[in-house]
Amino acid sequence: MPELAEAEFFRKRWHQAALHSPKILRVHTHDEKKLFRTAPASILSAALIHSDYTTSSAAAKQILFRFQRAKNATAPAIDAWLGIHLGMTGELSVFAPTHDPRKHDHLVLYTDAHALVFSDPRMFGRVQFHLGPTGPIWWTQIAPALLSTAFSAEVIAAFLKRRARAPIKAVLLMQERFPGIGNWMADEVLWRAAIHPAQPAGTLRPAEVKKLWSECRNVARLALNTIAGRGDDIPSDLNIAIPDTWLFNHRWKKGGLCPRTRKKLARAEIGGRTTCWSPARQKLHA
């Protein structure tokens, strides 16, 4: 589920609840080593209990929550950073403080008002942890956001040149340059830019590179506004009304039609992932 905008949606969901009631009273974990990579769940729990949620941010497909505790007579100050990657099926939700952990609830933070739940059936996600006044190194290593000035048309052009022989679809999925783009966003971008997903990245014309770059930004902005809401306005759930003018609503439908050409959509595996495109407007060229 989670690409760029979904990560922001889930961040806001926890943020809203945690801001209302920031003190962590109790922590439940499934100590899955696959999930808890940078620190065992026990270390993380010990630091978070009696700490207060303070801030958070989302970048690419990841979310970072900060928890702090002031020094007192018996314990030192705590500055803890909880990083969450939602993988393929990860989800953050909020329940009543009486919530009983379910089978795939790997991390639950209890406050007096809520249970903040991280669940992930397939366990492709990650829970990372860092202690200290400065943020974790792995957070700073995330590539410049699609909506930042560092994500420039020139940088993209150079990257495509380096990945010249790979299908453009595969290149769009590379987090080192397109942070937060996943399978549906990549298809949406290519469809809007009228570029065939199998087109080798090095063969895009200059105008196509420019278009690809601007559509990355458009899709990122539209997805954030639609899926994650604006400001503190959080949609009630992820089944947001995404307009039928997007490819998104048609890409998985059997016999789906391109919302622009009304012609049939095509589907095939490109770059290792199922890809949907509109042959009527996305054509391969030399």
Add this chain to the structure above:
DNA sequence: AGACATGTTGCTCA
């Protein structure tokens, strides 16, 4: 039953 899933990683081969 079998195919498939909005993601990453670690391995092979060129």
Add this chain to the structure above:
DNA sequence: ATGAGCAACATGTC
């Protein structure tokens, strides 16, 4: 050394 392709991971749903 660098880039491209693919299996593997673990579980649920159609």
